[in-house]
Amino acid sequence: MLETTLASPSRPEDATREDYLRVFDRARVLRARAAGRSTRLLWLLAGPGVLVMLGENDGPSMVSYATTGATYGVGFFAPFILLTFAMAFVVQEMTVRLGVATHRGHAELIFQRFGPFWGYFAIADLAFGNLLTLVTEFIAVQAGGLFFGVPPWISVGLGVLVVFASLALRRYATWERALMVLALGNLLFIPAALLAHPDGAALARAITTWRPLPDDMGAAFVTLILATVGATVTPWMIFFQQSAVVDKGMTRADLPQGRTDTAIGASLAAIAAIATLVASAPLFAAKIDVSQFANGADFATALRPLIGTTGATLFALGIIEAGLLAAMTIATSSSYALSEVVASRHSLNLDFKHGKMFYGVAIGSTLIAAATVLIPGAPLLAMTLTVNVIATLLMAPALLFLLLLANDRFVMGDLANGWRANLAGGTIVVAISLIGALYGVITVFPSLIGK
Amino acid sequence: MEYNPADLAALEPDQFSAATQTPLPRRELGRGVLALLVILRIYVLLAIPLVAYAFVRALLAGQS
Numbered sequence: 001m002l003e004t005t006l007a008s009p010s011r012p013e014d015a016t017r018e019d020y021l022r023v024f025d026r027a028r029v030l031r032a033r034a035a036g037r038s039t040r041l042l043w044l045l046a047g048p049g050v051l052v053m054l055g056e057n058d059g060p061s062m063v064s065y066a067t068t069g070a071t072y073g074v075g076f077f078a079p080f081i082l083l084t085f086a087m088a089f090v091v092q093e094m095t096v097r098l099g100v101a102t103h104r105g106h107a108e109l110i111f112q113r114f115g116p117f118w119g120y121f122a123i124a125d126l127a128f129g130n131l132l133t134l135v136t137e138f139i140a141v142q143a144g145g146l147f148f149g150v151p152p153w154i155s156v157g158l159g160v161l162v163v164f165a166s167l168a169l170r171r172y173a174t175w176e177r178a179l180m181v182l183a184l185g186n187l188l189f190i191p192a193a194l195l196a197h198p199d200g201a202a203l204a205r206a207i208t209t210w211r212p213l214p215d216d217m218g219a220a221f222v223t224l225i226l227a228t229v230g231a232t233v234t235p236w237m238i239f240f241q242q243s244a245v246v247d248k249g250m251t252r253a254d255l256p257q258g259r260t261d262t263a264i265g266a267s268l269a270a271i272a273a274i275a276t277l278v279a280s281a282p283l284f285a286a287k288i289d290v291s292q293f294a295n296g297a298d299f300a301t302a303l304r305p306l307i308g309t310t311g312a313t314l315f316a317l318g319i320i321e322a323g324l325l326a327a328m329t330i331a332t333s334s335s336y337a338l339s340e341v342v343a344s345r346h347s348l349n350l351d352f353k354h355g356k357m358f359y360g361v362a363i364g365s366t367l368i369a370a371a372t373v374l375i376p377g378a379p380l381l382a383m384t385l386t387v388n389v390i391a392t393l394l395m396a397p398a399l400l401f402l403l404l405l406a407n408d409r410f411v412m413g414d415l416a417n418g419w420r421a422n423l424a425g426g427t428i429v430v431a432i433s434l435i436g437a438l439y440g441v442i443t444v445f446p447s448l449i450g451k
Numbered sequence: 452m453e454y455n456p457a458d459l460a461a462l463e464p465d466q467f468s469a470a471t472q473t474p475l476p477r478r479e480l481g482r483g484v485l486a487l488l489v490i491l492r493i494y495v496l497l498a499i500p501l502v503a504y505a506f507v508r509a510l511l512a513g514q515s
Contacts, residue, residue, distance in 0.1 A: 015459055018468050026461040103465050104475075112475040118488060125495065251463055345468060382509045386502060393498040397491040404484060411475065433491070436498055 021349040022249040025173050029254070045257035046264065047176040048244035051329055052092060052237045053085070053265030054183040057272050058133070058326030059140025059296065060384045061231030062189070062319055065273050066299045068224050069280030070290040074203055075212040077228065078274055082207065084232035085270040089262055090424045091399065094406040094417065095238050096258035099245030101415045106242040108340035110401050113408060122401055123341050125394045129387075130236050130334045134369035136387045137330065139380045140323030142373055143295030147316035153374060159324055160370045166328050167359055172247045172348040179328055185321030186272045188314045193275035195311035196282050196303075203278065219442045223389065226439050229432060230388030231273070235398040236333040243336035247347050252415065272318075279315060282306040295319075295384065327369070331362040389439065396433045399425065 015023075025044075032041040068077045095106065102109060107126070111119035138156050145155025169175045205211070214221055241262075250258055280299060283290060288302055296319030304312040332348070335358045339346035344357040352359060372378060403425045406417040417425070464470060480488070 014467070014469050015456070016468050019459070019462065019466075022466065023458045023461045027458060030461055103463070104471055108471075109475070113478045114480065115477055121492060249462065249466055251466075343472065343474075347468070379506075379510050382506055385509070386506045389505075390499070390502055393495060393502065397488070397495055400487055400491055408478065410478065433494065436494070439498075439501075 016354070017351060018345070018347045018349040018354075021171060021173075022247075026249045029249075033253070042257050042260060045248075045250060045254050046261040047180060047248060048241045048250075049092065049096070049258065049260075049262030050265040050268065051176065051179055051183060051244070051325075052241040053088065053262070053269040054186045054272070055179075055240070055326050055329035056088070056232060056234060056237055057186050057269045057322055058137055058231075058330075059143075059319060059323040060133070060136045060227075060387045061273070062140070062276050062322045063293075063296050063299070063384055064224065064227040064231045064388055065276040066280040066296065067290055067293070068228060069277035070283035070288065070299070071220070071224065072214045073212075073281045073284035074198065074278055075206050076210050076214060077224075077277060078203060078206045079208075079210050080225070080228060081232070081273045081277065082270055084229055085266045085273070087229075087428050088233045088237070088269075089266040090421070090428065091233055091402065092237060092241050092262050092266075093259055094402055094421065094425065095242040096245055096250075096255065096262060097412065097415045098402075098405055099242045100250050100252050100255055100258065101412045103246050105246055105336050105340040105346065106239045106402075106405075107337035108343075109242075109405055109411065111341055113405065113411065114401070118401075119341065122398065123337060125397065126235050126239055126337050127334060129234070129391055129394050130330050131365055131369065132383070132387050132390060133234070133236065134327060134330050134334075134365055135372045136384050137323040137327040138370050138373040139384055140296055140319050141327070142380075143297035144300075144316045144320030144323065146295075147297040147300050147312075147319075155320075156370050156373055159327060160366055162324055163327050163331060163366045164363065167348075167362055170349070170351055170355075172244075175348045176244070176248070179325060182321060182325050182328075185318060186325070187268070187275075188318040188321065189272050189275040189279055192303075192307065192311045192314040192318065193278040195307045195314070196279050198278045198281065203274075222435070222438055222442055223385075226392050226435050227385070227388040229435060230390075230392035230395070232269075233395055233428070233432075234391040235394050236330050238398055238402055239337045240329055240333035243333070243340070243346070247336075247349065255415075276318075279303065279307065279311065293381075295380065296322075327366065331366050334365050335359065335361040392432060393436045393439075396429055396436065399429045399432065403429065 029044050032044055107123060110122050138159055141159040142152045142156050166175055166178060283302055293299060297316055300312045300316040303315060336346050338361045339358045345354055346358050350358055409416045
């Protein structure tokens, strides 16, 4: 068992500012638990799950959902989105258990238990995927700004400032609450969907029967399947939620609330994703070709005559929020992981003096991503469409590490995976690998199954 | 903020930042696990160039 191998409790004089800030948060949790105030307890312990799920409803994800709604309408993809968020819950629940059992981040666990050879591969995957995804978040911010006539350098500059402002809080609890308020913006897609006057009976029928099926199940369909999976389960989520659970100071006693937090996040994110699908479905009905749409703003502009200015404005605001929230969570995911790998201190409770590496990674990656978006002629459309595909392909090895760690009884003790979690996790790894392989075959031999 | 050492009891011993500096021991990787790790690594190393190829092809198609 892990507990027997760890250092003895630190002496009070060894405790850091980071420890004391965590103590302050934990004391409130312990008081709520002692008083039997279950709702307050859930409120205090909610955060990592909601943020990771709504954070994954990011710029490219919303564009993927919108593309799906505009290409195929509401049918097969509505229940498919529910399925992918169920997959996301299965995966992310394991990270909560890992976090409360080990009090260590995902990257440091991989490095310490598997060694640097495999650790560097895992981190290279994460750093590569995160940087590309971060670029697409600023593409979303820029695109949303364009809808309102804001020049790219202003919208992207403001986006960078918002990310930096969140880091300047230097307090996990405040950072988390600020982002949760911003995350509510993801729900703007719900009124946008209502303004599209959806057929509730058709939506219910689609969710229960997975029909109507698309007429064309060629390469474009497989790419959208892959992009929809990539819009829901990605490597950064694993690294982020486990580190956030640790930074928040959650313990084994908090596991039920951690699971509820993750389930609430998955439910809200699934509702927002399906709302985006529904809001874009009028483009399908109007037979508008979206294949050359560059970003979320193009969808908002095209939707204006169909769902009205209010609906289109909500859609564009939702795209900006999706990009901003994800930029903050993904930059933080990179910070946690890279700092853990070099055994540097890693917490949103650190001050700048002790968190140079931690904050430096977030600041550096944010600046690189923002600058890339502002390069004249940069292939932003192709990047947005490619990022979710890359995320899905990188997910298979990331999931294998997750499964191996979740089965590692030395670190997990009695919280190790049972057969049900292994069956579900194993099925997800195989499914994601097969979809990725199918994508590869279609890419090399596009004539095999048509467009 | 006032720091009271007595409050430190609210944290479990292994939650202190100093405690997490102690690395965990390496685990022994069996042949099956190693094979899975290698297979998925090859999968990624093959898949990423394919995506790059599709990305470049999409770019060229957009220019023509």
